[in-house]
Amino acid sequence: MSSGNRTIEVELFTTGLDAAGRPQRTPLVTNDGGSQLTIAAPEAMEPELSADHMLINIGPQHPATHGVLRLVLELDGETVVRCIPHIGYLHCGFEKIGEYRQYNQIIPWTDREDYLNSIGNNVAFALGAERLFGIDVTERCTVLRVIASELSRIISHLVWLGTTCIDIGAFTPFLWAFQERENVYNLLEGWVGARLTTSATRVGGMAADIPAGWMDGLRHFIRTFPHTIDEIDRMLTRNAIWVGRTVGIGVMTPDEAINWGLSGPMLRASGVAYDVRKDFPYLDYETYDFDVPVGTNGDVYDRFLVRMEELRQSVRILQQAADKLPEGPLNVDDARVILPPKSKATSEMESMIHHFKQVMEGPRPPAGESYVAVESPKGEKGYYMVSDGTSKPVRWRIRPPSFVNLAAIPKMVEGHLLSDVIAINASIDIVMGEIDR
Amino acid sequence: MTEKFDVVRAGSAVPDSAPPVSPRNVQHxxxxxxxxxxxxxxxxxxxxxxxxxxxxxxxxxxxxxxVLEVMQWLHDDPAQRYDFLSDVTAVEYRDLDQPIEVVWHLRSLPFRRFLRVKAQLPKRPALEIASVWSIWKSADWMERECYDMFGIRFIGHPDLRRILMWEQYKEGFPLRKDFPLRGRFSRSEQLRQALAQNPEAKYSMEELTIADAFEDLPDDMRRRINSGARTGE
Structure with a gap:
């Protein structure tokens, strides 16, 4: 190639997709008479390239693995031939510890597994434990739990959006997303006093009712948040780099997605309209008017579109929940699980004994078992609890959606380029705290 | 690459049924x-x-x-169509005479059904049961986890090895009831073992053999791989 002060202009902006749905790309042009830049064929440039496969290790400490995931890749040139994931670096034995804790004592552990969805996990666990006790929570508690679940869905999707942008090369949407996430955390802090590890629910109710004026903050968030979604939408959805990095990458067909057990946005991006909130509803989700976005290509781009639309649908649900929040008691009137009021516990002997036995021995559900699944931001999150009639579960099993979703990563990355591994891994939306538990 | 999929809808086999509602007043x-x-x-x-x-x-x-026969039927029969395997796990009861139960949670998306299937495994001789990996690929990691935590061997699983605990973990199966909460070994023994690990042994022997990096390894390491040795031991 000739040398000289030649500059190369690359037009990054394109007007969108071509007829076949691929991003329009502008070829490299040079400013010396408009001749096309010719690049020598790789064989001529690097005749030494042989067919040796290379072993590449990504992680466990790598910003693009979203935690302590480790991928061992066998590469043929830049193409992934084989991918071997290694997990377990964050394994803490939550399920084992749960067998030594009373039901309410497990709730702080649920904060710490999928820590982007902590209040959603609290709600899911409380629903599972209440099934074991045969309790239906009050109307007000149900609506508050819907608000909690949807707020945590927004948090989780925003973190996913921000970190995925960074993985793929965009920094600005990360800041916008994290600013909005901060607003949601401020709301949660005003409600339960904690930001990340909320521990907001109790068996039979919530730890605290919302304070006065909290609803105004929520309504303000509902009003302002869609503008941020629109901005991110304008920034990414038709952005040539974004589209080029994500379209046609990591495709799963509907049959494959179901067979591999994918759930949540991963499954819906592959064209399977399965949402636990619609198909196995809980918390009266059937009374809310919301849509389930479904992709039709099953690639990373569709997963992005599905999550963007879920953000908008969450705002719709929040709006409806804020409008219908009824007055009334927060906790169920059931002495088996609910503590007596503090004033009575310190003044009446019976209430004090009741309080003491509740705290020291814990509520005892009848022998039985329940599997309660909710639609967490990552997918179907299930809590399977087995009780033998004592105050501690015989078995507390977490069905972690991102664990099952991540199991499909070898299937998705094999045959793609090394740089696509990062995009595909980001699109799964993994949280290692939940995968390793 | 841009071929569009037809949307698969849950509940497609029962289009006329009433929309599902949240459960209330569930009986014990x-x-x-x-x-x-x-x-x-x-x-x-x-x-x-x-x-x-x-x-x-x-x-x-x-x-x-x-197990395999029943699960295949549940998956294939047009009146059942349990196409979604939610969960594979096991339960060991505190009463040590009770058998261990292997639990599958199945969903039929077309019929919107949920089913729990259990198989009771006597604790001796060996904890072995058929793998359902050939029916649902999602069983891959869940069965590995179940093996890792309970020691149940899933016969027919293509790659049954530890997943959450590391390859050289010697203390047994953590979710078994006879496994103490803090582990079998003392803290000092656990620390000693951790410090004795070779931090350079970052690839498993199997991984080293898949790539041509094998040719670049020292002679003694290649001999150890050929004799079936494992890293870090």
């Missing part, structure tokens, strides 16, 4: 069992030992030998 025991329960008893009278409904969820107990 009894209640209407899942429609599958009767069909499976008729189809496999010898394999199904009993069915029960607890908190509105149908549980079917099947014999461990019949």
């Amino acid at each position: 025991r009894g209640g209407e069992p899942n429609a599958t329960a009767r069909a499976i008893v008729e189809r496999f009278p010898g394999a199904v030992s009993r069915t029960e409904v607890v908190w509105g969820e149908t549980t079917i107990f099947i014999s461990p030998e019949s």
